[in-house]
Amino acid sequence: MIRRYSRTVKNMGYYFLASLVPMGISLLLSPVYAMHLSPEDYAIIGFYDSFNALLYPLILFFLNQYYMREYFYRDENGKKQLRAMIYKAFIVFPFILMIISLIGLYIYMSCFNKESSIPFLPYAVLSLFPSALAGLYRLELIDCKVERRGKDYFILSVFSSTFIALCSVLFVVTLEWGALGRMLGLLICPFVLFLWALIRHRDLMNVTFDWKQFKDAIIFCLPLVIAAMLGFFSNGYDKVSLEKIVPLNQLGFYSIGITIAGYLSVFSTAISDTFSPDIFESLAQKNVKKMLKYLGLQLVVMLVIVLLFIICARFLIMFFTANRYLEATPYARIASLGAITTLLYNSMSSIVLSYKKTKVLLYTKIIGSLLCIVSYYLLIKYFTLKGAAWGMVLSNVYFTIFTLLFLVISIRRDNKSAAKVQS
Numbered sequence: 001m002i003r004r005y006s007r008t009v010k011n012m013g014y015y016f017l018a019s020l021v022p023m024g025i026s027l028l029l030s031p032v033y034a035m036h037l038s039p040e041d042y043a044i045i046g047f048y049d050s051f052n053a054l055l056y057p058l059i060l061f062f063l064n065q066y067y068m069r070e071y072f073y074r075d076e077n078g079k080k081q082l083r084a085m086i087y088k089a090f091i092v093f094p095f096i097l098m099i100i101s102l103i104g105l106y107i108y109m110s111c112f113n114k115e116s117s118i119p120f121l122p123y124a125v126l127s128l129f130p131s132a133l134a135g136l137y138r139l140e141l142i143d144c145k146v147e148r149r150g151k152d153y154f155i156l157s158v159f160s161s162t163f164i165a166l167c168s169v170l171f172v173v174t175l176e177w178g179a180l181g182r183m184l185g186l187l188i189c190p191f192v193l194f195l196w197a198l199i200r201h202r203d204l205m206n207v208t209f210d211w212k213q214f215k216d217a218i219i220f221c222l223p224l225v226i227a228a229m230l231g232f233f234s235n236g237y238d239k240v241s242l243e244k245i246v247p248l249n250q251l252g253f254y255s256i257g258i259t260i261a262g263y264l265s266v267f268s269t270a271i272s273d274t275f276s277p278d279i280f281e282s283l284a285q286k287n288v289k290k291m292l293k294y295l296g297l298q299l300v301v302m303l304v305i306v307l308l309f310i311i312c313a314r315f316l317i318m319f320f321t322a323n324r325y326l327e328a329t330p331y332a333r334i335a336s337l338g339a340i341t342t343l344l345y346n347s348m349s350s351i352v353l354s355y356k357k358t359k360v361l362l363y364t365k366i367i368g369s370l371l372c373i374v375s376y377y378l379l380i381k382y383f384t385l386k387g388a389a390w391g392m393v394l395s396n397v398y399f400t401i402f403t404l405l406f407l408v409i410s411i412r413r414d415n416k417s418a419a420k421v422q423s
Contacts, residue, residue: 039252
């Protein structure tokens with residue numbers, strides 16, 4: 001038993017390091033990039049990154065989630081057939097969806113955003129191509145997880161982040177290609193890993209493609225894809241809206257501030273992952289008081305971290321941008337509050353999942369996204385860049401409120417139905 005738990009702890013350590021090392025590399029290189037990228041470069045990168053929030057879920061279609069969901073319900077032969085189906089789907093399906101996405105993006109840029117100073121080519125293609133190539137790599141990572149190969153997961157993750165960093169330094173720092181170089185740096189590694197995984201698992205090409213299983217995967221993944229794409233209206237829509245009304249360099253400062261504040265999500269996720277089991281256990285025991293205690297403890301820890309960030313924001317931005325982009329400070333300070341509202345929404349999502357009310361999350365995303373659109377419109381209209389930053393903070397407030405509302409309605413409806421059956 002001790003041996004089994006030691007293996008689990010060791011794997012957890014590998015998974016934690018697999019997140020920590022890439023973040024460390026990114027933070028260390030941040031001032032290096034800042035010395036070679038202009039505000040306009042950051043604006044271009046941030047603008048197309050915002051569309052990735054919308055299109056990444058569509059292109060990969062959450063097939064990796066289906067694979068993980070089904071894996072433990074299959075025997076060895078069934079697992080191989082499942083893996084072969086996902087493997088072949090990732091070779092073709094994401095590229096079809098990427099082409100459709102590019103067409104949609106081109107229509108938007110040419111018909112609804114004609115005055116944009118940001119060119120469509122080559123940036124649109126470069127921004128979406130890594131998503132289409134990521135499927136086989138993600139499949140390899142999931143195999144490492146389900147087969148409890150934490151060390152392999154760590155090695156693959158660190159190799160990927162290191163390779164991306166080296167390519168980015170080559171194109172951005174050495175060759176000085178600006179935004180084009182940064183996007184190329186993000187593309188080369190996924191392309192190499194795609195070819196590696198393609199060759200490594202070429203034996204799966206001999207397994208017959210199961211069209212019925214593929215159809216089941218599409219049906220399973222479609223609600224997840226829709227819900228994830230709606231996340232664009234809370235994280236991405238701001239830059240698309242701002243690009244039309246503010247100078248490109250100002251959008252660059254905004255993007256830098258939002259990006260640096262975004263590093264707080266690492267703490268938010270870690271806190272959420274730490275307390276989620278306790279919240280699930282409290283709900284299973286129907287101990288609401290205990291559950292609220294854990295929620296309060298999460299918020300207090302996150303509040304302290306955010307307060308420290310706000311106090312140190314100017315120094316942090318001075319360091320991470322090589323003292324070039326201090327104008328990003330107010331946007332980073334405002335956006336940092338979003339880590340608290342994100343934690344609130346994640347906690348509510350955990351509660352919803354414990355009740356197995358997954359439809360509640362989809363309803364919340366739909367209504368919350370509509371509110372985000374209205375909120376961003378008004379805040380950007382009257383407060384421009386700072387208004388957009390506050391819009392990001394408030395978006396998860398809307399999602400939290402409506403998640404709670406729909407959950408209460410759903411539970412009350414279930415209780416009424418149960419009472420009718422008993423009577």
